Amino acid sequence: MSQTSDTLGRPLRDLRISVTDRCNFRCAYCMPKEVFGKDFAFMERSHLLKFGEITSIVKAAVPLGVRKVRLTGGEPLLRKELEWLVSGLKAIDGIEDIALTTNGSMLVQKAQALADAGLDRVTVSLDSLNDETFRAMNDVNFPVARVLAGIDAAIDAGLTPVKINMVVKRGMNDDDVVEMARHFRGKPVILRFIEYMDVGMKNGWRLEDVVPAGEILKRVAADVALEPIEANYEGETALRYRYADGEGEIGFIASVTKPFCATCHRARLSADGKLFTCLFAGQGHDLKTLIRDQNASVEQLRDALAAIWRVRTDRYSEIRSDDTGDLPRVEMSYIGG
Numbered sequence: 212m213s214q215t216s217d218t219l220g221r222p223l224r225d226l227r228i229s230v231t232d233r234c235n236f237r238c239a240y241c242m243p244k245e246v247f248g249k250d251f252a253f254m255e256r257s258h259l260l261k262f263g264e265i266t267s268i269v270k271a272a273v274p275l276g277v278r279k280v281r282l283t284g285g286e287p288l289l290r291k292e293l294e295w296l297v298s299g300l301k302a303i304d305g306i307e308d309i310a311l312t313t314n315g316s317m318l319v320q321k322a323q324a325l326a327d328a329g330l331d332r333v334t335v336s337l338d339s340l341n342d343e344t345f346r347a348m349n350d351v352n353f354p355v356a357r358v359l360a361g362i363d364a365a366i367d368a369g370l371t372p373v374k375i376n377m378v379v380k381r382g383m384n385d386d387d388v389v390e391m392a393r394h395f396r397g398k399p400v401i402l403r404f405i406e407y408m409d410v411g412m413k414n415g416w417r418l419e420d421v422v423p424a425g426e427i428l429k430r431v432a433a434d435v436a437l438e439p440i441e442a443n444y445e446g447e448t449a450l451r452y453r454y455a456d457g458e459g460e461i462g463f464i465a466s467v468t469k470p471f472c473a474t475c476h477r478a479r480l481s482a483d484g485k486l487f488t489c490l491f492a493g494q495g496h497d498l499k500t501l502i503r504d505q506n507a508s509v510e511q512l513r514d515a516l517a518a519i520w521r522v523r524t525d526r527y528s529e530i531r532s533d534d535t536g537d538l539p540r541v542e543m544s545y546i547g548g
């Protein structure tokens with residue numbers, strides 16, 4: 212397998228593609244309503260990469276080692292006819308896995324069409340089963356029942372195991388972690404608890420609001436026996452545990468307390484065609500101009516991607532400290548999680 216490595220020897224394997232900067236939720240840790248209000252200037256449609264342009268970039272990335280693509284947003288299902296992009300990506304030789312991260316609000320309508328188009332897996336963000344807490348956290352009063360129905364639709368469509376991402380914030384939803392584990396145990400679902408992160412510059416992040424993965428683990432393990440299990444592959448972000456009674460698996464994504472930068476092989480593409488080499492990067496590399504103004508071929512895009520990755524030094528989570536708080540960081544809603 213050909214590969215291109217960065218300055219820390221990390222190969223490029225995983226490309227996360229944001230297809231829109233818009234979302235129908237306003238989760239405070241990602242897209243606080245005060246900032247992303249009704250007057251916020253979201254990208255114009257003409258600035259978004261077209262599906263054909265995204266497909267060219269993915270084709271260019273395969274010879275460098277990319278095997279997995281994840282579609283993100285904002286909320287990717289707001290982008291119309293996304294199944295066309297999925298089927299286009301599925302046709303690319305070398306792409307082994309296509310996943311989608313969504314808030315689940317439109318999965319009931321979309322799950323089957325996406326699965327038919329070739330989507331392999333889906334990850335649903337779900338921060339509480341408590342309807343009041345969930346409505347408060349998405350800040351648009353969206354009922355949890357409709358997301359749970361979306362998860363069932365994804366399971367019925369065969370997009371399994373469905374992964375569930377719960378961002379845990381102290382004083383907000385940390386009392387719900389045991390209930391979440393009980394609810395999804397024994398289902399074709401892998402629940403992952405995510406430490407609250409200082410993504411972007413707008414979410415008012417404080418370290419004291421982080422519930423360390425170790426503490427969440429203790430709470431769940433006090434309720435049901437867990438056993439640690441090996442990672443599926445090098446660079447997997449979740450620390451995996453299985454229920455001792457065999458009723459499935461859960462995970463912990465501990466970017467704050469147990470950084471995993473040493474094996475990070477993810478790049479992110481914004482909806483307007485900028486490549487970011489870290490979730491906490493301040494700047495991206497403009498690929499859209501290469502495509503639209505310079506008619507770059509797939510080979511020229513490949514060389515541009517390789518040149519960007521080879522000089523990559525990012526390891527933000529390892530260097531996170533009181534001094535890094537003011538470092539400019541791109542908004543997560545702009546490049547996807």
Ligand code: SF4
Nearest residue numbers: 472475489490527528
């Ligand atoms: S902080 Fe950046 S380099 Fe570290 S794991 Fe996250 S995306 Fe990768």
